[in-house]
Amino acid sequence: MDIEQVNSMDFGEFVDVFGNVIERCPLIAAAVWSQRPFSDVEDLEKHFFAFIDALPQSGQEGILRCHPDLAGRELQRGTLTAESQREQSGAGLTSLGAEERLQLAELNAQYRARFGFPFVLAARLSGRAAVPRELARRLHCPPAQELRTALGEVKKIGRLRLADLLGADRARP
Numbered sequence: 001m002d003i004e005q006v007n008s009m010d011f012g013e014f015v016d017v018f019g020n021v022i023e024r025c026p027l028i029a030a031a032v033w034s035q036r037p038f039s040d041v042e043d044l045e046k047h048f049f050a051f052i053d054a055l056p057q058s059g060q061e062g063i064l065r066c067h068p069d070l071a072g073r074e075l076q077r078g079t080l081t082a083e084s085q086r087e088q089s090g091a092g093l094t095s096l097g098a099e100e101r102l103q104l105a106e107l108n109a110q111y112r113a114r115f116g117f118p119f120v121l122a123a124r125l126s127g128r129a130a131v132p133r134e135l136a137r138r139l140h141c142p143p144a145q146e147l148r149t150a151l152g153e154v155k156k157i158g159r160l161r162l163a164d165l166l167g168a169d170r171a172r173p
């Protein structure tokens, strides 16, 4: 898919294709469509990120809350979005042993209790061993800093998803 094809999409098609660039937030794609035409994929990405940056804190936390836990209940139940399923399997989170799963569940619960939103990390950029390590580290960060870090991870996930869709060779953090 190239940028001309993106620019020629009608609203429904655009939201179908880009609705999950930000996990379970099709409203963002719906708002970004109004900003077309886009000069290239970087320009398209900029509009997704600018929407996130312009939200009040409650909206930014809402975006984080739309993310499923890493190696959480939805993974066990098979109810993840296709993108999240691919990312979590790619990071090896589908093949954790019972003990590792339990450890992650406990850390996820502590994190959510402290910050009020789930722990978010671009799984494709880390391995299964790095997830609990990073979770344990970020658990002790100040809340304002943690919100910024988590939104940075949302953007990394979005950038990788856009690169998948546009076939661009820019799968970097």
Ligand SMILES: NC(=O)N[C@H]1NC(=O)NC1=O
Pocket (backbone or CB within 6 Å): 023, 067, 068, 069, 070, 083, 084, 087, 088, 118, 119, 120, 121, 122, 123, 124, 157
């Ligand atoms: N909780 C969390 O980070 N979930 C996200 N991370 C990722 O790479 N895909 C997701 O769904």
